[in-house]
Amino acid sequence: MRRRTALAAAATAVAALIAGCGGGGGDGGAAPGEPVTLKFLSLAWQKESISANKQLVDEWNTANPDIQVEYVQGSWDNVNDQLVTSFEAGDPPDVIHDDSPALAGFASRGYLLDLSGRLPAELKNDIPQAAWDTVTFDDGRGGTGVYGVPFLQESQVVIANKKLLDAAKVRIPTPADPWTWDEFAEISKKLTKDGTYGVAWPMKSPVNKVLNLALNFGGTFFSNEGGKTTVKVGPQEREVLQRIHDQLYRDKTADPSALGMGTADPLPGFYAGKYALLPAGVYLRQQVVEQAPDGFEWITLPPLKGTTSEQGATSQTLSVPADGRHPDEAVKFISFFLNGPNQAKLARGDWLLPTSRAAAGDPSMTTEENGWDVATASAGNLVVAPYLKVNGFDEWKSKVATPTLQEYFADKISLDDAARRLVEEGDKVLERYAR
Amino acid sequence: MTAAAGAYAPAPPRRPRRTPRRGGGREMFLLMLPALVPVLVFSVGPLLYGIFLAFTDARSGRNAETSFVGLANFGDLLTDGDFWTSFRIGMIWGISVTVLQFLASLGLALLLDRDLRLRGLARVLALVPWAMPPVVIGLMWRLVYHPNAGILNAVLRDAGLLGHNVDWLNDFAIALPAVIVVGVWTGMPQTTVVLLAGLQNVPRELYEAGQVDGAGTWRRFWNITLPQLRPVIVAITSLDFVWNINQFGLVYVLTQGGPGGRTRLPMLFAYEEAFRFGFFGYASTLGVAIVIVVLAVLGLYLWRQMREAN
Numbered sequence: 126m127r128r129r130t131a132l133a134a135a136a137t138a139v140a141a142l143i144a145g146c147g148g149g150g151g152d153g154g155a156a157p158g159e160p161v162t163l164k165f166l167s168l169a170w171q172k173e174s175i176s177a178n179k180q181l182v183d184e185w186n187t188a189n190p191d192i193q194v195e196y197v198q199g200s201w202d203n204v205n206d207q208l209v210t211s212f213e214a215g216d217p218p219d220v221i222h223d224d225s226p227a228l229a230g231f232a233s234r235g236y237l238l239d240l241s242g243r244l245p246a247e248l249k250n251d252i253p254q255a256a257w258d259t260v261t262f263d264d265g266r267g268g269t270g271v272y273g274v275p276f277l278q279e280s281q282v283v284i285a286n287k288k289l290l291d292a293a294k295v296r297i298p299t300p301a302d303p304w305t306w307d308e309f310a311e312i313s314k315k316l317t318k319d320g321t322y323g324v325a326w327p328m329k330s331p332v333n334k335v336l337n338l339a340l341n342f343g344g345t346f347f348s349n350e351g352g353k354t355t356v357k358v359g360p361q362e363r364e365v366l367q368r369i370h371d372q373l374y375r376d377k378t379a380d381p382s383a384l385g386m387g388t389a390d391p392l393p394g395f396y397a398g399k400y401a402l403l404p405a406g407v408y409l410r411q412q413v414v415e416q417a418p419d420g421f422e423w424i425t426l427p428p429l430k431g432t433t434s435e436q437g438a439t440s441q442t443l444s445v446p447a448d449g450r451h452p453d454e455a456v457k458f459i460s461f462f463l464n465g466p467n468q469a470k471l472a473r474g475d476w477l478l479p480t481s482r483a484a485a486g487d488p489s490m491t492t493e494e495n496g497w498d499v500a501t502a503s504a505g506n507l508v509v510a511p512y513l514k515v516n517g518f519d520e521w522k523s524k525v526a527t528p529t530l531q532e533y534f535a536d537k538i539s540l541d542d543a544a545r546r547l548v549e550e551g552d553k554v555l556e557r558y559a560r
Numbered sequence: 561m562t563a564a565a566g567a568y569a570p571a572p573p574r575r576p577r578r579t580p581r582r583g584g585g586r587e588m589f590l591l592m593l594p595a596l597v598p599v600l601v602f603s604v605g606p607l608l609y610g611i612f613l614a615f616t617d618a619r620s621g622r623n624a625e626t627s628f629v630g631l632a633n634f635g636d637l638l639t640d641g642d643f644w645t646s647f648r649i650g651m652i653w654g655i656s657v658t659v660l661q662f663l664a665s666l667g668l669a670l671l672l673d674r675d676l677r678l679r680g681l682a683r684v685l686a687l688v689p690w691a692m693p694p695v696v697i698g699l700m701w702r703l704v705y706h707p708n709a710g711i712l713n714a715v716l717r718d719a720g721l722l723g724h725n726v727d728w729l730n731d732f733a734i735a736l737p738a739v740i741v742v743g744v745w746t747g748m749p750q751t752t753v754v755l756l757a758g759l760q761n762v763p764r765e766l767y768e769a770g771q772v773d774g775a776g777t778w779r780r781f782w783n784i785t786l787p788q789l790r791p792v793i794v795a796i797t798s799l800d801f802v803w804n805i806n807q808f809g810l811v812y813v814l815t816q817g818g819p820g821g822r823t824r825l826p827m828l829f830a831y832e833e834a835f836r837f838g839f840f841g842y843a844s845t846l847g848v849a850i851v852i853v854v855l856a857v858l859g860l861y862l863w864r865q866m867r868e869a870n
Contacts, residue, residue: 528820
């Protein structure tokens with residue numbers, strides 16, 4: 126008898142504990158007529174961008190008393206770990222801000238809602254197909270779907286010290302007539318003198334940068350035969366790798382001490398005239414505008430040209446989880462949040478390129494001020510990055526490509542060694558995902 | 561660990577008293593229940609679940625199906641070059657941090673055991689790192705190591721020891737040593753305190769006797785202090801080793817395992833496998849493997865120490 130009581134007590138205690146754990150999940154399904162609350166996980170981090178995001182949320186909340194949106198601040202540093210945990214726990218945010226490389230993995234694991242057929246025609250037509258391609262993925266069961274709405278894109282431009290360019294009397298390129306990689310190498314030589322390097326290549330995270338630029342020469346890095354994806358490093362892939370390496374060690378026109386830096390780290394040296402050219406994403410203009418000392422003159426140069434000016438594009442996206450409680454309301458909110466005028470506001474806040482055609486036509490996106498005209502024009506060169514469709518890319522990038530490219534750019538291994546490692550070790554990683 | 565803990569507090573030999581009262585088990589069980597339930601639910605349960613996962617191919621995903629795969633994960637682990645790299649880094653980290661920590665702490669403890677002026681203050685100061693969470697320590701040291709704004713580069717350059725700024729945490733060769741220094745710094749307080757407590761338990765008469773016999777400082781240290789401290793040393797170094805090999809937060813904040821995996825400790829590796837790449841089963845296997853390794857290393861170490869002590 127007593128034993129039974131003890132067991133019963135134990136069972137009750139366990140049940141209470143479990144109930145206590147499960148009960149914290151939030152408001153659950155709201156009764157009809159009650160306002161629905163959506164959690165919006167935003168990754169905005171620049172000050173202007175956060176205020177643009179919050180302002181749009183406020184606007185929506187005022188206009189839609191039935192669907193209230195709660196702004197939740199996330200961070201790019203750990204968003205994917207956070208999302209995996211919340212997906213597995215069954216309590217994901219209702220609207221998720223992320224980027225397309227991450228969506229590929231989430232889509233194939235079934236975490237995200239297929240939005241095709243749910244989006245209003247207006248939004249669908251405002252965004253070009255090339256951008257939709259960056260969010261169209263395998264669903265992991267043989268089909269494909271659209272797993273997010275792409276809204277901000279980044280292209281690689283060159284930010285330049287105007288005074289140094291003028292002093293060296295080099296041709297200023299235009300979007301219609303950009304520098305070729307050969308011209309870029311020549312001009313870097315001209316600019317290298319008196320302790321100034323022509324260019325700084327910050328290569329702390331080299332993979333996406335190299336892969337996006339490799340398309341200039343048609344380098345895709347992956348090939349797909351009969352449904353099996355393998356890594357490929359042929360002559361086309363080697364072009365950009367070799368050219369950057371040449372600048373560092375043959376021409377000595379690139380500062381080797383900038384190699385270990387993150388994208389924004391060379392800026393102090395750039396302001397001080399240590400480097401004349403800084404290849405970077407368009408968003409870096411914001412920091413230049415904010416931090417550059419008075420009297421510092423700079424310009425944005427259009428993307429370089431190899432055989433083409435094409436660059437691999439990924440997008441920032443808004444997605445809806447498959448397990449979400451209010452998918453329809455979430456889609457409504459996204460449609461509002463990403464309409465033309467709002468995308469222009471978000472793009473201005475983040476200093477990135479909007480996918481919306483209406484937003485790209487906004488006067489603030491085409492002004493010469495701060496290089497917006499060049500930046501917006503570079504959007505025309507963006508094509509979907511081939512690695513987006515590769516299952517296991519993230520692991521390849523982290524375990525194989527990042528260390529290999531870092532060692533290659535540090536001149537510790539040869540291009541042949543690097544290529545062999547990228548392919549051999551890479552194929553082993555990808556095999557895991559094909560199982 | 562129980563062996564070590566027993567050695568650490570050498571209680572006077574007392575014969576265990578038996579309580580042959582019958583039926584006491586049930587009441588005792590009831591009384592223990594409130595303490596037992598949380599342990600079972602939050603500690604034993606997840607542990608068993610983790611061990612179970614190690615034998616499955618569990619992956620993240622709504623449409624992922626989990627099946628039992630037996631020892632396949634362990635087989636993969638043995639042939640996984642990345643794992644062995646990470647394991648080697650873990651061992652270098654665990655052993656060097658533990659050894660350096662011990663040496664530095666022993667020095668500090670000997671110093672603090674002396675009749676110094678402001679000894680109280682010095683003892684308090686030595687404890688400060690203990691009060692900081694690993695994340696804060698990581699952030700603080702990231703600032704110290706910052707290539708352009710860090711105090712370390714500034715000091716070394718002012719002293720003329722360094723011609724150009726070094727990016728301590730991103731250099732392939734320097735990153736691991738740099739992280740090890742932080743690890744040593746972090747773990748010093750608890751080691752120091754335990755050693756200091758041990759030092760204060762060494763009977764003064766022994767030193768006096770040694771002095772009478774003409775033993776110098778070094779002889780007294782070698783032949784009196786060290787043997788007397790032995791149980792404490794064994795306990796704290798084995799505890800330190802377990803703590804260090806399982807370190808996660810500090811290195812995650814400092815380098816996230818970079819550059820190029822040069823500081824990817826086994827726990828970071830397991831975390832990445834699970835939460836970045838979604839291979840829950842394989843990550844659990846890693847966890848189990850590390851437990852086995854730690855137990856084996858500890859077992860060997862403690863066994864040898866015990867044997868020598870006897």
